[in-house]
Amino acid sequence: MTDARRTGKPILTVEEVSLSFGGVKALQGVSFDVLEHEIRAIIGPNGAGKSSMLNVINGVYHPQQGTIAFKGRKRHDVDPHEAAQQGIARTFQNIALFRGMTVLDNIMTGRNLKMKCNFLQQALYWGSAQREELEHRAKVEEIVDFLEIQHIRKTPVGRLPYGLQKRVELGRALAAEPTMLLLDEPMSGMNLEEKQDMSRFILDVNDQFGTTIVLIEHDMSVVMDISDRVVVLNYGRKIADGTPDEVRANPAVIDAYLGVAH
Amino acid sequence: MAEQLPDTFPRLLLHQAKTRPDRPAFREKDLGIWQTWTWAQVADEVRALACGLASLGFKRGDNLAMIGDNRPRLYWAMCAAQTLGGVAVPMYQDAVAEELSFVLQDAGIRYAIVEDQEQVDKLLEIRNQCPQLAHILYDDPRGLSHYARPGLQSLDAVMQAGRDWHARKPAFFVDKIASGRPDEVAVMLYTSGTTGKPKGVCQTHAAFIRAAESGCKFDRLRPEDNILSYLPMAWVGDHLFSYAQAMYVGFTVNCPESGDTVMTDMREIGPSYYFAPPRVFENLLTQVMIRMEDAGRLKRGMFHYFMKVARRCGAEIIDGKPVGLADRLLYALGNLLVYGPLRNVLGMSRIRVAYTAGAAIGPDLFRFYRSIGVNLKQLYGATETCAAVCLQPDRQIKFDTVGPPAPGVEVKIADGGEVLVRGDILLKEYYKRPDATAEALDASGYFHTGDAGYFDADGHLKIIDRAQDVGKLAGGALFAPNYIENKLKFSPYIREAVAFGPGRDRVCAFVNIDMGAVGDWAERRNLAYSGYTDLAQKNEVYELVRECVEKANAELAADPMLLESQVHRFLILHKELDPDDDELTRTRKVRRGLVAQKYAVLIEALYSGKISQFIETQIRFEDGRTGKISADLRIAEARTLGADAARSAA
Numbered sequence: 019m020t021d022a023r024r025t026g027k028p029i030l031t032v033e034e035v036s037l038s039f040g041g042v043k044a045l046q047g048v049s050f051d052v053l054e055h056e057i058r059a060i061i062g063p064n065g066a067g068k069s070s071m072l073n074v075i076n077g078v079y080h081p082q083q084g085t086i087a088f089k090g091r092k093r094h095d096v097d098p099h100e101a102a103q104q105g106i107a108r109t110f111q112n113i114a115l116f117r118g119m120t121v122l123d124n125i126m127t128g129r130n131l132k133m134k135c136n137f138l139q140q141a142l143y144w145g146s147a148q149r150e151e152l153e154h155r156a157k158v159e160e161i162v163d164f165l166e167i168q169h170i171r172k173t174p175v176g177r178l179p180y181g182l183q184k185r186v187e188l189g190r191a192l193a194a195e196p197t198m199l200l201l202d203e204p205m206s207g208m209n210l211e212e213k214q215d216m217s218r219f220i221l222d223v224n225d226q227f228g229t230t231i232v233l234i235e236h237d238m239s240v241v242m243d244i245s246d247r248v249v250v251l252n253y254g255r256k257i258a259d260g261t262p263d264e265v266r267a268n269p270a271v272i273d274a275y276l277g278v279a280h
Numbered sequence: 281m282a283e284q285l286p287d288t289f290p291r292l293l294l295h296q297a298k299t300r301p302d303r304p305a306f307r308e309k310d311l312g313i314w315q316t317w318t319w320a321q322v323a324d325e326v327r328a329l330a331c332g333l334a335s336l337g338f339k340r341g342d343n344l345a346m347i348g349d350n351r352p353r354l355y356w357a358m359c360a361a362q363t364l365g366g367v368a369v370p371m372y373q374d375a376v377a378e379e380l381s382f383v384l385q386d387a388g389i390r391y392a393i394v395e396d397q398e399q400v401d402k403l404l405e406i407r408n409q410c411p412q413l414a415h416i417l418y419d420d421p422r423g424l425s426h427y428a429r430p431g432l433q434s435l436d437a438v439m440q441a442g443r444d445w446h447a448r449k450p451a452f453f454v455d456k457i458a459s460g461r462p463d464e465v466a467v468m469l470y471t472s473g474t475t476g477k478p479k480g481v482c483q484t485h486a487a488f489i490r491a492a493e494s495g496c497k498f499d500r501l502r503p504e505d506n507i508l509s510y511l512p513m514a515w516v517g518d519h520l521f522s523y524a525q526a527m528y529v530g531f532t533v534n535c536p537e538s539g540d541t542v543m544t545d546m547r548e549i550g551p552s553y554y555f556a557p558p559r560v561f562e563n564l565l566t567q568v569m570i571r572m573e574d575a576g577r578l579k580r581g582m583f584h585y586f587m588k589v590a591r592r593c594g595a596e597i598i599d600g601k602p603v604g605l606a607d608r609l610l611y612a613l614g615n616l617l618v619y620g621p622l623r624n625v626l627g628m629s630r631i632r633v634a635y636t637a638g639a640a641i642g643p644d645l646f647r648f649y650r651s652i653g654v655n656l657k658q659l660y661g662a663t664e665t666c667a668a669v670c671l672q673p674d675r676q677i678k679f680d681t682v683g684p685p686a687p688g689v690e691v692k693i694a695d696g697g698e699v700l701v702r703g704d705i706l707l708k709e710y711y712k713r714p715d716a717t718a719e720a721l722d723a724s725g726y727f728h729t730g731d732a733g734y735f736d737a738d739g740h741l742k743i744i745d746r747a748q749d750v751g752k753l754a755g756g757a758l759f760a761p762n763y764i765e766n767k768l769k770f771s772p773y774i775r776e777a778v779a780f781g782p783g784r785d786r787v788c789a790f791v792n793i794d795m796g797a798v799g800d801w802a803e804r805r806n807l808a809y810s811g812y813t814d815l816a817q818k819n820e821v822y823e824l825v826r827e828c829v830e831k832a833n834a835e836l837a838a839d840p841m842l843l844e845s846q847v848h849r850f851l852i853l854h855k856e857l858d859p860d861d862d863e864l865t866r867t868r869k870v871r872r873g874l875v876a877q878k879y880a881v882l883i884e885a886l887y888s889g890k891i892s893q894f895i896e897t898q899i900r901f902e903d904g905r906t907g908k909i910s911a912d913l914r915i916a917e918a919r920t921l922g923a924d925a926a927r928s929a930a
Binding site: 164166169226 | 901
């Protein structure tokens, strides 16, 4: 029931990016763009280069060739913390939360970049540090409410089922109030109901906060329902780019997914 | 209180706002913090709501539906509708679209106030079946910003319109309240419908205020009391406790953050007045038992030892009966080490009065809570009687009765054993169903409850079962299925049971295992399983359930009346009985006829001596889609006691 959303100008432009590890060519001359407020999916079979692409965008890998422009600023490479400062947040394929910490604390770590007080002030928890902490906590509570995880607020993350951990991870990424959110297989390992819930949350994030979303997914069906446009990678090359309907009808995509009879 | 109390709910609200303007009336946990509204604030909010509804054309005689979890604004909406001479129609929030559609059409709903996007989606889906539904107002705007549909708007906008309306016509609200009459219908509650389609039970202001008054005086409720409102608003119990009595006494209604946080919220609020259907008490006990299994050996030993002490003398102590000094001291020690902390974990430390109602409670379950010092009592009633027919007085608690009739209520047992009720608390009518009204209310003003029961020597009413469910085995012995099922369900591993027997020579049963408890049990034994169906059919699980059944059999055999009711054969169903598949009502009572019909092959297999039976069943998912589930079900025998002796005697 999504009524037409407004997408804007390109916020991210990837041009001719190539990345290789020794002799392995993970990405070869990939170009695409992401519009503001868009939900953009990157799909492809195993080993297509999806995660590498995501890692290039947020600066974990530095491509040998090509450029990336985020919010109009062209760059060759960038470090992950710089990417975060510019407003890019992400989640991971294999959940990377602090397992012994509660849900609240985990999401609170997402506020790290927004904290202005220094270590000493925070340790003393006095004056501006206290005020700041309360503000951050209020923000975190909004996210808890948004993701409907009130009942596990104080539960250590390690004790939660997988689907909920994924939701907490999304919460932590949201806590940074990103302009662009990178989701690495947000629905892997989930059952149908959990996938539907997660889809709902992704749509709501996009809708409510206007966050631009780039997501990688393995499972085509879900992605096609929620994405505005889809890039398809295979063996490190872009083989298709367009709306879900266009991509679904593209013979190259069908071959890549179903295999070709030779 | 010397002065005459107000006689309609809106007048009660004004009364509370005047006598205790600054006392907390409602609390709701939002964004992790308990927000409070005082009675004066609530009166303001209700005024904005009422005027807002008036600005949309809501008028005397209109019905206002409310669908959602327990939210303060939904309670206030009830009062707003009543202010305008309308009728509040709370509905079950987890009902699927189709069920909602029936009630919406039956009640001719034009105005609906709903909680959130989920409910809005449901209503939009069925809107073409309910063309009269002109206005849908939502409380929580999340996700709804792009919905442009005629008549759909946020409650905030309506309340703003209401405030403007009030500024223009300041006398409107008070005048409307002044023109209300106590004999008008205030609320319409739909019966859960164990039999047939739901019927709208029309209750007047007078009836519900009478019921509230009698309960409040009976238990000396005070404005300082706190209640946690988490049960469906469409249930008569919630309406009596969270709305009628709160309005009458002026105590505080606390709304939990979400359905999943009730346990935490309960601990934070520490209600002094509490009510829950037996199922909730059952689930709590199951959780306690699971956690105790996981606890260290010292704690576990302590728990079991002191629970034995509590079983021996706990109930007597809370009833003020004489108990030996040694037991008293032991109990005091247990209170310090086990019962107190346990009550605290359950959020029951401050409870003065707790009630259970809605279904028969297993005596063992009931005894458990009383023995750890929770003043749990039973009440008996129905939607048609504002829930308040019989109440157990403090210190006169019996485990197997529901107490004497409440003040002002007359109870009579008909020749067939059916319980008849007369008093001010009876329904006015079933909405648009004169036939059903005539059937339930006889010429001399008695309401036919459909329950079978009798008075014991002390004048306490004992309910055996639904009059229509009670039957006889082929041998002529009494068969009360609920009683047997409750015996089975006291085991933490059994979540649901359905007993069969009328006209047969012996009793057999279906069982649903409790996924949480049995799953945990399996995990501790390194038993791998893929889901409910798989787990349910494991040999080990059958052995576990057999033990539970045999324990229940031993207890049944102890009562000569029920000796024949022992369960001979049972099977574990391949799916959980579910309201979405119509097998249970929304209040989770078993629909016997339907279950018997749907699983006829299984019943045949139980009685034919087969050791397994194949079955395929259609199931409905939460979003309304359907699927199929099939399995080979094993059938097991359970040992019965003294059955041979009884049979040879017969």
